[in-house]
Amino acid sequence: SIVYLNGDYVRLGDAKISVLDRGFIFGDGIYEVVPAYGRKPFRMAAHLARLERSLAAIGIKAGRSRDDWEKLVLDMLKRSPTADCMVYLQVTRGVAKRDHAFPKNALVPTVFCMVSPFTRPDAPHREQGLSVVSMPDLRWLHCEIKSVSLLGNVLAKQHAIEAGVDEVVQFRDGFLSEGSSCNIWVVKDGVLLAPPRNNLILEGIRYRFLEELAGDAGVSFESRPVSEAEVAQADELMLSSATKEVLPIVNYNGKSVGSGKPGAVYAKLRAGYDRAIA
Numbered sequence: 001s002i003v004y005l006n007g008d009y010v011r012l013g014d015a016k017i018s019v020l021d022r023g024f025i026f027g028d029g030i031y032e033v034v035p036a037y038g039r040k041p042f043r044m045a046a047h048l049a050r051l052e053r054s055l056a057a058i059g060i061k062a063g064r065s066r067d068d069w070e071k072l073v074l075d076m077l078k079r080s081p082t083a084d085c086m087v088y089l090q091v092t093r094g095v096a097k098r099d100h101a102f103p104k105n106a107l108v109p110t111v112f113c114m115v116s117p118f119t120r121p122d123a124p125h126r127e128q129g130l131s132v133v134s135m136p137d138l139r140w141l142h143c144e145i146k147s148v149s150l151l152g153n154v155l156a157k158q159h160a161i162e163a164g165v166d167e168v169v170q171f172r173d174g175f176l177s178e179g180s181s182c183n184i185w186v187v188k189d190g191v192l193l194a195p196p197r198n199n200l201i202l203e204g205i206r207y208r209f210l211e212e213l214a215g216d217a218g219v220s221f222e223s224r225p226v227s228e229a230e231v232a233q234a235d236e237l238m239l240s241s242a243t244k245e246v247l248p249i250v251n252y253n254g255k256s257v258g259s260g261k262p263g264a265v266y267a268k269l270r271a272g273y274d275r276a277i278a
Ligand code: PDD
Pocket: 033, 153, 178, 179, 180, 181, 182, 183, 201, 202, 203, 204, 205, 206, 207, 240, 241, 242, 243
């Protein structure tokens, strides 16, 4: 497949960066994942706004306008072999002699983009639901930045795999944060709950989207700290991400969530999601 690297379109195997790239050396960079259906990007403006926020948060000046990013994403989509796909965009601070400090003279950021096939969650996942286990959130305190420094997230996901489940639900000081690479949603007494949008979670592009879908479906929504006890006693649990869309969680720490089947609020959000894509 053809990927984009620093202005060139090259074969994936020919795309090479320096071992001194600060993305490689320090994880000094950020990324985005934009899903696309029928080669049409979904909520691209929100993804690109978050890309710009991530860049600004770590002081990388990529010298590209919103239009430039948009063109790049659309260009990659044209090259996708599959209609449903996702565009991965990564920007690092660039290549320099190893030194923690930002180099005095501004570097040329490394910009990489690829498009990969994306298989929408299938019927078994949608209908049977997922299993999760809880764990403490051991990551840093700037989770709002979509950083490529993902060691904490990688270890959290591996924790799930080794526990034989699909995902983790992380807690910081007894309150819900998020999954390893997704946001977590809780339903209690018909109210949809999600943790506040702050530095302790990555605000998913699906955060606002599901909030809108809940509004459309007449489900009340509250953004507030959610305790470990509230998660354990939830009527429904769900997760959301660009690649998982929205999926029900039916087993939490080995116990059924609610009835043990995907719930009514999930069904409404799922229906809204499918309608928005169709
Ligand atoms: N992950 N929280 C974390 C830590 C994430 O990595 C992601 C997405 C989300 C959900 O964000 P969104 O709804 O914008 O996809 C929440 C992407 C898909 C990834 O790392 O591949």
